[in-house]
Amino acid sequence: MACSLNSSFQTSNLRTVFLGKKNEVCVSSVPVNRVGFLRKTVVCKESRIGKQPIQVPSNVTITLEGQFLKVKGPLGELSQSYPREVNVEREEPDTLKVKKAMETRRANQMHGLFRTLTDNMVVGVSKGFEKKLQLIGVGYRAMLEGKDLVLNLGFSHPVRMAIPDGIKVKVEDNTRITVSGYDKSAIGQFAASVRRWRPPEPYKGKGVKYADEIIRRKEGKAGKKK
CATH class of the missing domain: 3.90.930.12 (Ribosomal protein L6)
Known part of the structure; x- marks a missing residue:
């Protein structure tokens, strides 16, 4: 008998909460916890190709002006303009290095690409x-x-x-x-x-x-x- 009374009481409470009295709309007062998402910082690794230095032969002349590079050799002359995501630096008279100017996904992609393009320019005007x-x-x-x-x-x-x-x-x-x-x-x-x-x-x-x-x-x- 006690079990039937408890079940009828619970049923009436559920009807009151979800259906309301006299078919009125009733908003449940059950608290809802806010769902949160953890943001993880993505660290862009340095490209294995991009971090390699570029050796410049003695018969190749390099002119570097800001983001513009000109390479001249016995076979011809080539030039390249670089985006703001990467920088070209001349560490030694016979060494060039392409570095990232910022830590973004696009900079990580441009790093290896423009290092390869720069190396192709140096090899092209010297060996072909x-x-x-x-x-x-x-x-x-x-x-x-x-x-x-x-x-x-x-x-x-x-x-x-x-x-x-x-x-x-x-x-x-x-x-x-x-x-x-x-x-x-x-x-x-x-x-x-x-x-x-x-x-x-x-x-x-x-x-x-x-x-x-x-x-x-x-x-x-x-x-x-x-």
Whole structure:
């Protein structure tokens, strides 16, 4: 009997709290604790690539003016403007170092990037870069005509590409192309433009590919076993 009275009393209290008397809206007076979030400070680590110093050869001249760097060597001249997130400092006559100017995520990303770009500038004007391409296919060949690279890639007409200034192109055996120069980005862009005319297909490997590129072959329908 006591249990039934207690249960009926609890039921009436619940109805009073949630439904209210005479169908009136009743707001519960149960206290609600405020949920808090702990903010953890994110510390940006220094880039392993960005913190490495850049060695400058004796035949390279460097001009540093604030956030602007000019590099001149026996092969050419390059310049680079740096964002406010990083600074370029000349610690010794033959050493450059790229440092972060602030502790942010973007500065951490720019640190390694601009250290690599600076090193490419120094290596480019002193030693240079090159990219090799290979033509694979019956009748595919390349030749030089003045300052143009002419490609026969199976189209109804030959493809003629103007060679930009600062880039040298050499053709060997009509199927091997070597693109060289002091600007690494320009070399890569021109080589990619040549490859884009006829990318290698995966069945027979025909097309224009990089010399060190590995083409994953697919098996044709005729070669599949039933």
